[in-house]
Each structure stands twice: as C-alpha cells, then as structure tokens.
Amino acid sequence: MQPKIGWCFVLERALVAGDVMLAQKIALETDEAAVLALANRFVRDRPSCPE
Template structure:
C-alpha cells in the first residue's frame, strides 16, 4: 500500500500526514457520526434546529398527543414534559442491542410517533428530577 523509509525527516512527516488523514476519516465516518447524521435526516426542520441548539428534540406521542423530550444519550433520556415545558415523568426504553446514541434516539422517536401506548407499556418510569440533598450536612466528630 504505502512504502515508507524509516530514516529522514520527510518520511516522518509523511507518516504523520497519513495518520492524520486516517484519524480524520474515522472521525467523519465512525458509527457515532453516521448515527447522528441519520438522526438529523429523520428530524423535522423544527426538531433539527432544536437538536442543534439544545442537544435534544421534542416528539409528540401518537395516541395521547403528549410531548416527550428526547435528550442525547442511550438510557433514561426520554422525559415527558408538561404544558410549561417542565419535566413530569421520565421514561426509559432502549433497543435490545447496544447502538450509537443517534440510532437509539431515532428508534425512540419513531416508536413514540407510531406506537406510543405500546412503548409506554414496556418502558420503565423514573423521576426526572434529581434527588434533593439535605440542607445541612452533619459532621461526625
């Protein structure tokens, strides 16, 4: 494929250039990048703008019309939001196999838009708000 001589400054520069080109290619065509690109292709223009700005997008459920916010990630990243846009209930549902975050988010989007009731029947509920910490922490002496 490529023949490099191990001596001289020019061969080191060529090797560095090839490694740089390879890492750029992998970065632009890796699984996460391809999954994110596919997700963006499936988003509506409003969802795409929201995703580019906030790293999440809103989806309307197919049966109830509830609004869900799908955050970037693979687990516990779907939150039902109320009319004020505040998190109400968290939902955790993921594909059986490990996938890139963009692929998981696309599967979640399609599932909520086509079979909301079926998805919520399988999903695990969680509290989207972090647990509150006690106001004062006692020190043991």
Template sequence: MEVDEQGQPKIGWCFVLAQALAAGDVLLAQKIALETDEMAVLARANRFSPKPTRPHRVVRRAY
C-alpha cells in the same frame, strides 16, 4: 419526560433497545417507536421520578 400543567416535570420514561446501536440510531429508533405506537412503548418503558431524591447522609468519624 412528561410535564404537568405548570410545565414542571411529572414523570420520566426510559426505554432502551434490545441491541447496542450508535447513539444517533437509538434516538431515531426511539422517536419512530414513540410516533408509531406511543402507548405500547410507554407500557414497556421504565417509569422514574424526575424529582431529585435526597442524598444519603454521610457520617464521617474522626479517629
């Protein structure tokens, strides 16, 4: 998560490994990747808005 000057969430980043590993191994691999080549990792990562989106309004009909 990237934060702005006020400490508010600005942008989220998500990336996963090509193969399935244990959760601890994934976290370690992500940490090492970010520490060794952050710009390359972020270039491949999926960006998302950390701000919650409005839920869709559900219309219920009485029958």
C-alpha cells in the same frame, strides 16, 4: 412547571447514540401507548434510567 415523571426505554441491541434516538422517536410516533407500557417509569428527582 417541571415534569415529575419520566420514562426510559433502551433497545435490545447496542447502537450508535443517533440510531438509538431515531429508533426511540419512530417507536414513540408509531405506537406511543405500547412504548410507554414497556418503558421504565422514574420520578423526576432520579434523572437516571432505572435498571
């Protein structure tokens, strides 16, 4: 079964890709509900993050 909904969130500052992933991981681990409340939600058939 494939996921039908995804979430995308981007940091306010430009960082190296590894740092972005680490920041996203820490944010999700420490306060997942708050992160998902701010994240952009997208349908699986649109794999890119909405603007």
